[in-house]
Amino acid sequence: MEWIIIAIGGGVGATIRFLVQxxxxxxxxxxxxxxALVNVLGSLMLGITSNMAIETSSLLTFITVGVLGAFTTFSTFAFDIVKLIEIKKWGTALLFINVNLMGGIMAFWLGWII
Structure with missing residues (x-):
């Protein structure tokens, strides 16, 4: 039954990511x-929800694994880096990597301590 909750959450998260992009x-x-925005925002939301006292684990699974797992995107992050490197935008590629990685970690931490 848990996989259905994750699938529904994944559909919600992927749709929201598509609309934001x-x-x-x-x-x-x-x-x-x-x-970068969806990855950092998703990290912030994961930090908030991971540190909340959500009574049902099904709700936590729906939000964290389903919605936020589909909302954030490592594969598109990797694709974007390769595309930036191909067009020789080295500085933008490095900035993009740092914004995603450091921004994501800092956003998660901020969400965790809120």
């Missing part, structure tokens, strides 16, 4: 910064 893309921000 679509919206940001229309605001003249490159798609890779949309990836």
């Amino acid at each position: 679509l919206w940001i893309g229309k605001k003249l921000i490159s798609s890779y910064w949309a990836t």
Whole structure:
């Protein structure tokens, strides 16, 4: 039964990520910064939910594994890095890596201590 909860959460998270990336893309921000935003925001939300006293583990699984697991995206992060390197945007690639990794860790920590 738990896999159904995760699948539903995954559908919700992937849809929200798609809408966020679509919206940001229309605001003249490159798609890779949309990836960074969802990864950092997802890390913040994971920090908050991981440290909350959620009574049912099914709800926690729905949010953390399902919604946030699909909302954040390591594969798109890797794809974006390769694309930036291919077009020789070395500085942007390094900044993008740092924003995703350090920003994600700091956002998770902030969410954890809130």
